Amino acid sequence: MLVCIAALVLGQKMNTLTPKEVRDGWQLLFDGKTTKGWHNFKKEGVGPGWQVKDGVLTSVDPATAGDIVTDEKFDWFEIDLDFNLTKGGNSGVMIHCADTEGAQMWYSGPEIQIYDDHGEPGAQKTGFLYELYDSKVDSTNPPGQWNHFHIVIAPRKCETYVNGVKYYEWQPGSKDFWEREAKSKFAEMPMFGKLQKGTIGIQGDHGTVSFKNIKIRPLKFKIQ
Numbered sequence: 001m002l003v004c005i006a007a008l009v010l011g012q013k014m015n016t017l018t019p020k021e022v023r024d025g026w027q028l029l030f031d032g033k034t035t036k037g038w039h040n041f042k043k044e045g046v047g048p049g050w051q052v053k054d055g056v057l058t059s060v061d062p063a064t065a066g067d068i069v070t071d072e073k074f075d076w077f078e079i080d081l082d083f084n085l086t087k088g089g090n091s092g093v094m095i096h097c098a099d100t101e102g103a104q105m106w107y108s109g110p111e112i113q114i115y116d117d118h119g120e121p122g123a124q125k126t127g128f129l130y131e132l133y134d135s136k137v138d139s140t141n142p143p144g145q146w147n148h149f150h151i152v153i154a155p156r157k158c159e160t161y162v163n164g165v166k167y168y169e170w171q172p173g174s175k176d177f178w179e180r181e182a183k184s185k186f187a188e189m190p191m192f193g194k195l196q197k198g199t200i201g202i203q204g205d206h207g208t209v210s211f212k213n214i215k216i217r218p219l220k221f222k223i224q
Contacts, residue, residue, distance in 0.1 A: 059204035090206035135167035
């Protein structure tokens with residue numbers, strides 16, 4: 001049975017949804033062919049530094065790529081994506097970004113870090129919620145190999161998994177969250193972490209990084 005399941009997963013084409021994923025409410029955020037559904041932060045269209053080739057979205061020229069965000073806004077969701085860094089690469093996935101305010105996405109949107117820290121002491125490693133939550137484990141593959149994020153954003157518990165390993169959990173707007181925020185650089189950002197609905201962002205201005213199989217499943221909750 002396990003062999004059969006593995007064969008099915010390996011046999012799935014990139015940037016597609018299985019019939020079960022469709023039934024479960026998953027949606028593709030990247031069609032494998034274009035940058036449709038994305039735009040540069042506070043701009044129209046996507047910079048030429050982002051290119052799509054062989055089903056992979058890559059920031060090939062950080063100077064002309066810039067940060068991109070989804071056209072659509074999301075509140076609660078789970079998102080899956082695969083990413084591949086070059087040596088020394090740096091990027092991140094941000095949630096609940098205010099696409100109309102602030103000089104940068106991270107002024108409002110908490111960031112799940114993507115970074116080849118190459119042993120740098122005190123580095124914000126891949127999978128960390130930047131300057132807020134970290135992990136005692138490191139399940140990342142080295143630069144040049146694909147890694148997988150599974151991120152759950154829900155009102156009472158958010159979770160981050162790297163290559164199937166859970167890193168941490170946190171609650172938006174909780175006392176613990178704001179205590180950590182107060183000790184970070186984000187304390188100076190009035191919009192940081194305040195939104196319960198916003199765009200999803202990907203950093204493209206820090207180095208070469210590639211993405212594929214970006215998919216999202218909106219979650220519904222009744223907030224008391």
